Amino acid sequence: HVAADPSRTAVISGEHSLTYGELALHSSHIARTLISRGIGPGHHVGVGLHRSPDLIPSIIGILKSGAAYVPLDPAYPAERISRMLASAELSTVITTPELSPRFPGASPLFPQTSPPQNDLPFPPRQPDSRLYAIFTSGSTGDPKAASVFDSGFANLLDWYIRELSLGPDDRTLVISSPSFDLTQKNFFAPLLTGGTLVLDDCHTYDIPRILRLIESHRITLVNCTPSAFYPLVDAASSDAFRPLSTLRFAVLGGETISVPRLRAWLDHPDCRAEVVNSYGPTECTDICLFHRMHRGNLDSFPFVPLGREIPNVQVTIRDEELAPLPDGDTGELCIAGAGVGGGYLNDPARTADRFVGGIYRTGDLAKRLPCGTFEFRGRADHQVKVNGYRIELGEIEIALDSHPAVTEAVVTARADKLTAHIRGTASASDLRAHLADRLPAYMIPSVFLFPATFPLTPNGKVDRKAIASASSSGSPDHFGPTHSPLETRILTLWSELLGQSVTDPTANFFDLGGTSIHLAVAHVRLREMTARDLPITDLFARTTARALAAHLSSQTATPAANSARSRAQLARAGISRFKRPSTP
Numbered sequence: 001h002v003a004a005d006p007s008r009t010a011v012i013s014g015e016h017s018l019t020y021g022e023l024a025l026h027s028s029h030i031a032r033t034l035i036s037r038g039i040g041p042g043h044h045v046g047v048g049l050h051r052s053p054d055l056i057p058s059i060i061g062i063l064k065s066g067a068a069y070v071p072l073d074p075a076y077p078a079e080r081i082s083r084m085l086a087s088a089e090l091s092t093v094i095t096t097p098e099l100s101p102r103f104p105g106a107s108p109l110f111p112q113t114s115p116p117q118n119d120l121p122f123p124p125r126q127p128d129s130r131l132y133a134i135f136t137s138g139s140t141g142d143p144k145a146a147s148v149f150d151s152g153f154a155n156l157l158d159w160y161i162r163e164l165s166l167g168p169d170d171r172t173l174v175i176s177s178p179s180f181d182l183t184q185k186n187f188f189a190p191l192l193t194g195g196t197l198v199l200d201d202c203h204t205y206d207i208p209r210i211l212r213l214i215e216s217h218r219i220t221l222v223n224c225t226p227s228a229f230y231p232l233v234d235a236a237s238s239d240a241f242r243p244l245s246t247l248r249f250a251v252l253g254g255e256t257i258s259v260p261r262l263r264a265w266l267d268h269p270d271c272r273a274e275v276v277n278s279y280g281p282t283e284c285t286d287i288c289l290f291h292r293m294h295r296g297n298l299d300s301f302p303f304v305p306l307g308r309e310i311p312n313v314q315v316t317i318r319d320e321e322l323a324p325l326p327d328g329d330t331g332e333l334c335i336a337g338a339g340v341g342g343g344y345l346n347d348p349a350r351t352a353d354r355f356v357g358g359i360y361r362t363g364d365l366a367k368r369l370p371c372g373t374f375e376f377r378g379r380a381d382h383q384v385k386v387n388g389y390r391i392e393l394g395e396i397e398i399a400l401d402s403h404p405a406v407t408e409a410v411v412t413a414r415a416d417k418l419t420a421h422i423r424g425t426a427s428a429s430d431l432r433a434h435l436a437d438r439l440p441a442y443m444i445p446s447v448f449l450f451p452a453t454f455p456l457t458p459n460g461k462v463d464r465k466a467i468a469s470a471s472s473s474g475s476p477d478h479f480g481p482t483h484s485p486l487e488t489r490i491l492t493l494w495s496e497l498l499g500q501s502v503t504d505p506t507a508n509f510f511d512l513g514g515t516s517i518h519l520a521v522a523h524v525r526l527r528e529m530t531a532r533d534l535p536i537t538d539l540f541a542r543t544t545a546r547a548l549a550a551h552l553s554s555q556t557a558t559p560a561a562n563s564a565r566s567r568a569q570l571a572r573a574g575i576s577r578f579k580r581p582s583t584p
Helices: 020-036 055-063 080-088 152-163 181-192 207-214 226-239 259-267 348-354 393-399 426-436 465-470 485-498 516-530 536-541 546-552 560-572
Strands: 009-013 016-019 044-047 067-072 091-093 107-109 130-136 144-149 171-173 196-200 222-223 250-255 272-280 287-294 312-317 329-336 359-368 374-379 385-387 387-390 406-414 417-424 447-449
Touching: 009 020, 009 055, 016 020, 016 516, 020 207, 044 055, 044 359, 055 067, 055 091, 055 181, 067 426, 130 152, 130 181, 130 485, 144 152, 152 485, 171 181, 171 207, 181 196, 181 222, 196 287, 226 250, 226 259, 226 516, 250 348, 259 287, 259 485, 312 374, 387 393, 393 406, 393 417, 393 426, 406 465, 426 447, 485 546, 516 536, 516 546, 536 560
Parallel strands: 009 196, 044 067, 044 091, 067 130, 091 107, 171 196, 171 222, 222 250, 250 272, 417 447
Antiparallel strands: 009 016, 130 144, 272 287, 312 329, 329 359, 359 374, 385 387, 406 417
């Protein structure tokens, strides 16, 4: 595509764009800089960038050098980033001068440096070359980097492009993190088909903004978790789903899909989109099973199937001894074939535990139906999915156990909430602060309970099922003074969004289990409630009902005569009919 039409737009990020010719030139500069530093095949290079114009040239530049890339989220706690750098043995990180202090010990490479004064050739890539490594949660307390081969990723892209008939007229919007496994294929598929890749360069999940991007750029494909997509559908509903009218595909993965949350949109006569339910672990190149959903087949199953294999990938259901089970029996879902990756970087023990004889053991329970499709049946271990993130509960427990006032910790997950059960003398606020220095926000429990004892199984082990099912009648740490009417309205809204009674105006929204997606829904609801055009950053800066109410009270309300237009625009954005964004 560079040779055929170098002036064609390849990447758009905010007000910036790159043509195919500029992308090729910029990525070549980065590649030759890396090669001049002795980086090439067998090396891994960190990418510590947000969804910015430099992101795609940096990734392609690393691949041109022969190395593999490792995306690192600059928003992660410093201690976690340090453990990632050490675990993957990353000596170089492509980042910006502003973000470089987040990656201590690694040599920074800034994408906007002057072109290298050399014409070093690019080494050829091989099918068994490592393409990238993505960090996932680790049961031993350390995150682990799962690597993927060129051949497996090429197989994924070949299926993805052919199955969705992607071409030069398609525009893909990326709203997910660069460090998320489902994001990676969307960096490359548009560029392989002469299409356009649009990056949302905003650091917050802003529903009206994302809908404007979809509409203004005529986006045809978006790929994210169901929890991130539902609010967009809800928001577009009051305008007959017009903001989503250009979509051909919504590829959703990471958690179970709720058909009721999507039915009205998919059944609408102006909807031309399909939903693709995608399933696959990071260790096996993102997708191994898929199921296409449209208005004609929403009720074909009483559940949303995992679907069928993509080409050259074999999925089997096996017992504890890895013997294959017949159709209809529930067992562990195991993967073989082209998608199986190269294991965990610098961790042969964990690799040997999960990768056995060319088969990857997912830990997911499933069964194959006689028709050939697969049905998800839960987990076989302590790994969970919360809001689309794969989490090892053991990693959180180890972080809690490192607090000197904790004698024992058990973490459970239920209804997209993490609950920490603690024995010891630490307070909930102390533990939240302790975890904030060690874990990303999505891994910090929203509820802390302090039982006197833990129930045990007959063989003397902690009974996790009994703990998870026990009633959580604990009360909040403290309650603030009587709250104002505006505080009450905010607390009522929070209670609705979070599915729990919230009465403390001094409680932190994120400590209560709120996510950036919850906050985005609250943002548009508050704009409607107050008739004010408040930026979403105001909510991130004021995460208690008291602080937010004080901020809103200090502003002058927009006169009704002057706010009619803005309220109409808000109605078109669909803020009047939001539902709770988490998966039922």
